[in-house]
Amino acid sequence: MSPRELPIYELEDELVRQLSAQPRLILQAPTGSGKSTQVPQILLDRGLLADGEVVILQPRRLAARLLAKRVAFERSARLGEEVGYQIRFEKVASEQTRIRFVTEGILLRQLLQDAELRGVAAILFDEFHERHLYGDITLARALSLQETTRSDLKLVVMSATLESDKLEKYLAPCPVLTSSGRMHPVAIEYLTRPVRAEDYPVWDLAADELERITPETGGDVLVFMPGKFEITRTISAIRASAVSNRFVVLPLYSELAAAEQDAALAAYDKRKVIVATNVAETSLTIDGVRVVIDSGLARIARFDPRRGINTLLIEKISRASADQRAGRAGRTAPGRCLRLWTEREHLERAPQELPEVKRLDLAEVVLTLKASGIEDARSFRWFEMPEPKALENAEQLLDDLGAIAAGKLTSLGKRMLAFPVHPRYARMLLAAEEQKCVRAVALIAALTQGRHLLRRAQDKELRAAREDFFGSEDESDLFVLLRGFRFAQTNNFDPRRCARLGINAGAAREASQLWEQFLAIARDEGLDVSERESAPGAIARCVLAAFPDQVAVRLDQGTLRCALVHHRRGVLARESVVQRARLLTASEIREVESSDGERQVLLTLATAIKEEWLRELFPEAVAEKTELTYDPALRRVIGRAVTLFHDLVLDEKKSERVPTAEAAAILVREVIAGNCPLKKWDHGVEQWIARLNFAAAAFPELELPPIAENERALLIEQVCQGATRYKEIKERPVAPVLRLWLSAGQQAALDQVAPERIKLPNERSAKIIYEPGQPPTIRARIQDLYGVSDRLTIGNGRVPLRIEVLAPDHRPIQITDDLTIFWRENYPKIKQELQRKYPKHEWK
């Protein structure tokens, strides 16, 4: 087919007419319309570029490269001459280049160098509907530029699906052109009745649906799942199904080794089923797919500005994203898409994914804005304004890092801008100059970007090999990365040798390029990049300078639980080598959700630190910002009880059986009575229960309650979270603060009463903070909170509210999903009983 036959050419004259008359255009055109390859050529050939170039923004490197190749081919030009591309580490473009495909970050960096964008006649924003952060920012900057000094700059926003109303208003005055696509129809089917995930796991559902439709369909099948765990389960379910021998079944996700990814894309004699994550939604296209089975779920990254942590939770995808997934069935022929939810549920889903600007950490963006003279990010011309709290947070971090002071860019901040990384890592590199370890720190900065260097070690063999190689390391997980990299480097990035240690050779190679880039910039900035032996602790101090707000202190020896600066809690990653240090700083903090809905805040890439470094680095801030103090006496007691319980359960051979079992008995009773808020520990609950039952039989005199079948579920939900919460609650002052999320109606009702403080049923009062929000759907219930035993009442009526109970220092106590708050002073009771029974034993 000749390019001239592509649907986009139906719009050619109109496009030229509009862009000659004024400089903005929205082009709504689906996949297959030819917009990415043809519009740049139309602009060039119809003389709309004067003697400048057209820059096409692409969200992915691969797309930038392939599109450039395609266009060069169509024009019989050599790549890098008339048509070129530029992505990180790769510039195939020259003085003659008139059509340049670039990734979004490249243009943002270019803007930093030359705010006028000289030589650029037009910018095309391709795939704008994906709403990447840099795309949003670049568009806003380009608009301002056009309105001030570059009225000749043409801007075309292109997208497959678009909230074009909002965009039209933003770009106004701006005409919209709509083109048709060239895709095959995809028949969409929904479940006829809703399914509860607890009753019918999504992987079983997917396998059953596959079984059902196999006889009616041909071609390959693509199944979308949120992550690796679900993919593995789906594959087992399909292999156990009646149609298993009809298909080759293959996993596909980004972390998979390259060879296995290739296997998923290869052709086979049989039909194939690919079970994939979101990689298959946008990044990879797979030929021959005729059927899509969509779980409707994805793990979605967000930055929670209120808690200052990243989250990665399983969420329902938007309608737009579901359509994108469905489209994967219609690339080569008419297709079918089975959605594993009902049509009614579909209507309740969000129309689009939340754009990145409302989801991600904005520190880097705010820093670049400051550098461009936009001092107050709130006044920036955002397409969509980010959360005020997220901006506040970004400013706070930049201030902590010394990049800004009193809202203004500092000289340190200016130097940080030279490095194309998150400001934390830029700060780390500059700290390295003082500590004389620039080379090593630049490598660390390179190794923590992009794809993971080390695959998660699951099988025993790999863990053993790792242990042999990294065994002695216990200061920092970052040092493990350094060693892993050195191994890859000395083995010439050989994939097979690297695989033995679970090292991703491709990631190592990319890191080495990035390392060179950082070193080159450091050299330009006048940093000393010579190879030298660094003093002990030098690198760790640099890490601390970059992550001062992620300092954590271990709460006890028995568990991996940590308290973090800014009143946060987390669990040190099991695979961390930093198991001995009491104080550490985590380079990554992320809340993750397991398949059973359990959430935890994981601290990864830890580095052991010393308290005196904190004092050196932040003399004035230590007391305020790092909550390192705690009541050691109390902690010992609590730690003791938990350790004892732990011992009993995990090791029946402990000599001090009786008090151990006794402590366990008391705790278990409390758990079963629902008084003790227990949560899943790391340990196998089933094994726990078996051992408890063993203990119950072994020590009848203790009246240890055996765990009956019906109590099992309760226990599983409530397995001990450990002692830390007791301490937390015990130390909490009495007057609570209630934070209320109210609908407009509720707000109006409350305004009549206008209470500043609210009366709780036990006559105590609490201060209220109002938050505007969604009409809450969950009924709040407070149980045994400071003696409150029933639903909260306001004014005359009971108001369902979303409630979070905060201590006066604004630390949340606990919110559970059904918003039931458990609290009882358990510990003293246990202690009392122990003291009474074993007076000789010292119970602190």
Added chain:
DNA sequence: GAGCACTGC
């Protein structure tokens, strides 16, 4: 004994 989507400078 188990817990992590995807890009990009």
